[in-house]
Amino acid sequence: DDVALKSAVRLIREVPDFPEPGVLFRDISPMLADPAALRAITDALGRGLEFDVVAGVEARGFLLGAAVAQAFGTGVIGLxxxxxxxxxxxxISYELEYGHATLELPADTLRVGQRVxxxxxxxxxxxxxxxxxxxxRQAGAEVTAATxxxxxxxxxxxxxxxxxxxRALLRS
Ligand code: PRP
Ligand code: HPA
Structure with missing residues (x-):
């Protein structure tokens, strides 16, 4: 519920100057470590959406993604x-502020037409x-939402x- 979600959000740590000077890093680790918070966040990410599978982005998206998948009865794919x-x-390769990065989809996971x-x-x-x-989408599946x-x-x-x-649970 809303109260649980608000308490969960308070467990996000703000760490100045990480990974470099001038950046205020938001660390969700304490939130994930709290059972009620993990439950509230997990439910809020998936609630009301229709999907066949979850895709979690390395690395913290793996933890959240697996929890969401378990809560909503789907499997999970790690990008x-x-x-x-x-x-x-x-x-797929993409541009970062400085340089570029790549994400990979594991073989034999996503099926054409699945809602992700x-x-x-x-x-x-x-x-x-x-x-x-x-x-x-490049793999022939459909994105229900990016959360x-x-x-x-x-x-x-x-x-x-x-x-x-x-869908963002919190804006800052
Ligand atoms: C962070 C975060 C997102 C991404 C967001 O991951 O977990 O995946 O950066 O940044 P963007 O919107 O500018 O692309 P990070 O690169 O720190 O990787 P990690 O989770 O493997 O530590
Ligand atoms: N926290 C986690 N990942 C991030 C952040 C942050 O504050 N900024 C860019 N990627």
Whole structure:
């Protein structure tokens, strides 16, 4: 419920100057470690949405994604950084503020036409979540929604995810 969700959100830590000076890093680790908070966040991410499978983005999206999948009775797919998977079905590269990154879809996981709930912890510049959604669609599946615990609105990441429904439990 709303009260549980508000208590959960208070467990997000704000850490100045990580990973570099000037960045205020939001760390959801204490929230995940709390049973009531994990339950509230998990329910809020998936509530009212129709999906066949969850895709969690490495690394914190793995933890949240698996919890959401279990709560709503689906399986979970981990979208991985390069070099980790023995067999890759598809991959996508995308631009970061400085440099580029790649996400990979494991072989024999996503099926054509499946409705996918994409889950991650934080929407910052939107590069990661946007690429995750493109990777899903490129593989012939459908993105039900792109969901995160927290959206950092000043970075305008939502503008990069124009084709999808974005759900953020918290904006900051
Ligand atoms: C963080 C976060 C998102 C992404 C958001 O992951 O968990 O996946 O960055 O940033 P963006 O909106 O600017 O793309 P990070 O790169 O720290 O990787 P990790 O979870 O593997 O530590
Ligand atoms: N927390 C987690 N991941 C992030 C953040 C943050 O504050 N900023 C960019 N990616």
């Amino acid at each position: 991985r950084k390069p070099g980790k998977l023995p067999e890759v079905a598809d991959r 709930l994409v889950v991650d912890d934080v929407l910052a510049t939107g590069g990661t979540l946007g690429a995750a959604c493109r990777l899903i 995160v615990v927290m959206e950092l609105t000043a970075l305008e990441g939502r503008d990069k995810i124009v084709d999808e429904h974005v």
